[in-house]
Amino acid sequence: MADDRKSGFTTREALFYHETIRPGKLEVVATKPMTSQRDLSLAYSPGVAAPVEAIAADPSLAARYTAKANLVAVISNGSAILGLGNLGALASKPVMEGKAVLFKRFADVDSIDIELATEDPEAFINAVALMEPTFGGINLEDIKAPECFIIEAALREKMNIPVMHDDQHGTAIITAAGLLNACHLTDRDIKDVKVVVNGAGAAAIACTALIKAMGVPHDNVIMCDRSGPITPGRDNVDQWKSAHAVATEATTLEEALNGADIFLGLSAAGALKPDWVKKMADKPIIFAMANPVPEIMPDDAKAVRPDAIIATGRSDFPNQVNNVLGFPFIFRGALDVQATTINEEMKVAAAEAIAELARERVPEEVASAYGKNQKFGTDYIIPAPFDPRLIEVVSSAVAKAAMDSGVAKSEIADFEEYRTKLRSRLNPTTSVLTGVYNEAKSNPKRMVFAEAEEEVVLRAAIQYRDFGYGTPVLVGRTKAVLNKLHQLSVSDPSSFEIQNSADSEHVPAMVEYLYKRLQRKGFTERDVRRLVNQERNVFAALLVALGHGDGMISGLTRTFAQTVREVNMVLDKKPGALPFGIHMMIGKNHTTFLADTTMNERPDAEELAHIAKETAAVARRMGHEPRVAFLSYSTFGNPSGQWLGNIREAVSILDREDPGFEYEGEMAPDAALNPSVMKLYPFSRLSAPANVLIMPGLQSANLSAKMLRELGSNATVGPMLLGMEKPVQIVPMTALAPDVLTLAVLAGAGIVG
Numbered sequence: 001m002a003d004d005r006k007s008g009f010t011t012r013e014a015l016f017y018h019e020t021i022r023p024g025k026l027e028v029v030a031t032k033p034m035t036s037q038r039d040l041s042l043a044y045s046p047g048v049a050a051p052v053e054a055i056a057a058d059p060s061l062a063a064r065y066t067a068k069a070n071l072v073a074v075i076s077n078g079s080a081i082l083g084l085g086n087l088g089a090l091a092s093k094p095v096m097e098g099k100a101v102l103f104k105r106f107a108d109v110d111s112i113d114i115e116l117a118t119e120d121p122e123a124f125i126n127a128v129a130l131m132e133p134t135f136g137g138i139n140l141e142d143i144k145a146p147e148c149f150i151i152e153a154a155l156r157e158k159m160n161i162p163v164m165h166d167d168q169h170g171t172a173i174i175t176a177a178g179l180l181n182a183c184h185l186t187d188r189d190i191k192d193v194k195v196v197v198n199g200a201g202a203a204a205i206a207c208t209a210l211i212k213a214m215g216v217p218h219d220n221v222i223m224c225d226r227s228g229p230i231t232p233g234r235d236n237v238d239q240w241k242s243a244h245a246v247a248t249e250a251t252t253l254e255e256a257l258n259g260a261d262i263f264l265g266l267s268a269a270g271a272l273k274p275d276w277v278k279k280m281a282d283k284p285i286i287f288a289m290a291n292p293v294p295e296i297m298p299d300d301a302k303a304v305r306p307d308a309i310i311a312t313g314r315s316d317f318p319n320q321v322n323n324v325l326g327f328p329f330i331f332r333g334a335l336d337v338q339a340t341t342i343n344e345e346m347k348v349a350a351a352e353a354i355a356e357l358a359r360e361r362v363p364e365e366v367a368s369a370y371g372k373n374q375k376f377g378t379d380y381i382i383p384a385p386f387d388p389r390l391i392e393v394v395s396s397a398v399a400k401a402a403m404d405s406g407v408a409k410s411e412i413a414d415f416e417e418y419r420t421k422l423r424s425r426l427n428p429t430t431s432v433l434t435g436v437y438n439e440a441k442s443n444p445k446r447m448v449f450a451e452a453e454e455e456v457v458l459r460a461a462i463q464y465r466d467f468g469y470g471t472p473v474l475v476g477r478t479k480a481v482l483n484k485l486h487q488l489s490v491s492d493p494s495s496f497e498i499q500n501s502a503d504s505e506h507v508p509a510m511v512e513y514l515y516k517r518l519q520r521k522g523f524t525e526r527d528v529r530r531l532v533n534q535e536r537n538v539f540a541a542l543l544v545a546l547g548h549g550d551g552m553i554s555g556l557t558r559t560f561a562q563t564v565r566e567v568n569m570v571l572d573k574k575p576g577a578l579p580f581g582i583h584m585m586i587g588k589n590h591t592t593f594l595a596d597t598t599m600n601e602r603p604d605a606e607e608l609a610h611i612a613k614e615t616a617a618v619a620r621r622m623g624h625e626p627r628v629a630f631l632s633y634s635t636f637g638n639p640s641g642q643w644l645g646n647i648r649e650a651v652s653i654l655d656r657e658d659p660g661f662e663y664e665g666e667m668a669p670d671a672a673l674n675p676s677v678m679k680l681y682p683f684s685r686l687s688a689p690a691n692v693l694i695m696p697g698l699q700s701a702n703l704s705a706k707m708l709r710e711l712g713s714n715a716t717v718g719p720m721l722l723g724m725e726k727p728v729q730i731v732p733m734t735a736l737a738p739d740v741l742t743l744a745v746l747a748g749a750g751i752v753g
């Protein structure tokens with residue numbers, strides 16, 4: 001794949017992504033403690049004998065005692081890797097690992113990739129069929145036609161767990177949903193549309209079969225392969241292709257497209273030429289779904305047909321018609337009712353649920369998180385994969401269809417309760433962060449990176465620009481910054497805006513501004529000039545103060561306290577605000593906010609109450625209903641002590657204000673976080689474990705945050721600085737490029753600052 005700036009990354013970056021942290025995209029994590037001799041005895045011999053015997057006596061107990069019921073294998077032989085072709089089993093591993101992690105990310109389905117080195121359908125079938133005891137479901141992937149049809153049919157026959165070739169049925173489900181909506185928007189009746197399908201492989205044949213089942217007449221669909229339209233009696237047509245042969249005078253794809261309403265591309269990069277698109281009917285519907293590069297780029301299609309509705313398989317254009325919208329949720333629903341198969345009813349239910357979801361009004365919190373175009377229309381015919389409603393809507397529709405069609409081994413009694421459970425499988429922070437990143441693109445900001453001679457900072461700044469979050473303003477010595485950019489293989493270093501205090505045109509205005517602020521604080525004009533010239537944080541903050549940047553980011557080369565001192569020479573706190581710091585700990589199913597972790601050594605009651613309210617507001621902006629605990633070593637007076645007064649008074653302040661969220665204190669962390677301990681305090685006003693922890697003082701706050709970062713397995717974001725007049729973020733000196741980028745984007749999007 002050539003470097004493609006349109007996707008926002010280079011080949012080198014894609015390789016680095018796969019190589020870094022640890023090679024590949026997944027690891028296996030134990031779900032039980034594995035620390036003591038006793039754990040070992042329980043997990044392995046002799047304890048493991050108990051579930052072995054139980055399962056031998058009753059196989060259904062495997063769902064209770066093993067990971068089987070939530071485990072899906074993604075299996076390929078690499079014979080049709082995306083649109084890249086037959087590159088073999090090993091080369092397909094990154095795609096299969098990718099699908100495995102998407103299962104986890106979007107639907108909390110555990111998944112492992114399996115690559116089988118054979119092109120012989122029989123060998124493939126035998127290998128997979130033998131694995132039935134291991135898995136709750138089988139997702140076949142990137143196996144070329146026609147072998148995929150033989151393999152899937154045989155495995156569905158042999159296996160008593162759901163088997164789905166996702167390139168066929170997953171793709172068909174999403175395509176059908178998208179097409180239904182595109183027809184709706186262009187006032188077309190599915191029974192009248194003229195369709196040209198390019199590609200006659202796994203995906204194309206399944207999509208065509210499904211849209212015909214939904215009402216598109218057989219004779220209205222011309223299917224093309226590499227040799228052009230498939231007509232009755234044509235050479236090189238197998239039984240699967242011949243099922244879709246129609247008589248037509250067209251001998252090429254170009255001719256077939258004359259007057260066509262819909263182009264469905266499931267073939268290869270660049271197969272559709274702009275000139276041919278010109279010949280399509282009014283308001284043509286173009287689904288160019290080849291991956292990673294579509295049959296036609298949306299811009300090229302729009303250039304010749306501005307009236308077109310265009311969808312691709314990619315996430316970087318509107319209307320991503322990609323099977324990622326389906327497979328995680330389809331398997332989630334199937335696993336939850338222990339379905340023995342994924343049948344037509346379940347597929348149709350999934351397609352309808354997805355199509356309807358796109359037509360529904362997008363709730364405010366989703367819309368604001370996902371940018372402007374979240375309204376049913378030509379640029380939003382299908383929900384985005386990160387839409388947090390998908391799991392609830394699609395999985396419950398699939399589970400219900402499985403039950404109604406008699407293939408569910410277990411039943412869901414209460415669908416309301418099931419939908420709540422589905423929702424709680426995902427941590428909203430991850431969705432909201434994704435949304436924030438999207439939102440940032442629609443409102444790009446000028447972000448001043450104060451330490452642009454640092455490689456970590458430059459990497460973040462490059463991504464800030466390349467991903468479209470805004471314009472990075474790089475503070476540093478021009479030559480040093482240019483050299484570093486060059487070393488980082490940036491092809492156009494001079495296109496970056498570099499602000500060097502040695503020659504910046506803004507220096508005179510900066511000196512004047514700062515001298516006015518500091519002249520009665522013991523600084524001469526000469527002192528001020530030296531500060532402007534030599535202190536990058538002062539210079540960067542002045543760029544922001546004078547309106548040359550919307551916010552700034554620093555912290556890598558100076559301690560937090562020193563950076564704050566320098567920034568404070570230039571920028572004040574927001575009127576009425578109290579600057580303070582939040583660390584956000586992102587776990588699998590929960591996010592916890594910790595404050596004040598950076599600024600106020602001994603906050604008084606008013607300050608604690610203020611910090612609680614502001615942190616609760618940040619939690620809300622990140623998609624969480626805040627539940628605030630004022631932490632202490634003491635729980636409701638036990639033990640008593642001399643430092644509890646401030647905390648109790650802070651709780652009283654909130655009592656008087658009725659701030660609109662749950663809060664409680666004083667309490668030790670176990671009483672705030674551990675449901676069993678919480679039961680000992682039935683009068684506590686927290687309805688569930690707290691997610692906002694207000695610490696009594698800086699000592700405990702800062703060291704807890706740092707300890708959690710060093711010892712915990714959660715991802716940490718922060719410290720995030722709140723309460724300054726302009727967005728200023730100070731990263732830890734140990735920050736990596738993604739940390740810097742996240743804070744820059746959060747600051748730019750107004751989530752913190």
Ligand SMILES: NC(=O)C1=CN([C@@H]2O[C@H](COP(=O)(O)OP(=O)(O)OC[C@H]3O[C@@H](n4cnc5c(N)ncnc54)[C@H](OP(=O)(O)O)[C@@H]3O)[C@@H](O)[C@H]2O)C=CC1
Pocket residue numbers: 079080081082083084142143144145166167168171198199200201202203204224225226227265266267268269271289290291292312313321322323324
């Ligand atoms: N967006 C999405 O969610 C999905 C997209 N896809 C994409 O669909 C494409 C096909 O995948 P899949 O069906 O699994 O692969 P297959 O190998 O089973 O099928 C490929 C088909 O594409 C045809 N083809 C290749 N190049 C051309 C061309 N230039 N013009 C016309 N036909 C062509 C082949 O023709 P012939 O029979 O003559 O060899 C074959 O019929 C890939 O690009 C893949 O990325 C697939 C699944 C999901």
Ligand SMILES: CC(=O)C(=O)O
Pocket residue numbers: 081082083142166167290291313322323324
């Ligand atoms: C998305 C997908 O499965 C494919 O392109 O093959």
Ligand SMILES: [Mg+2]
Pocket residue numbers: 082141142166167
């Ligand atoms: Mg695929």
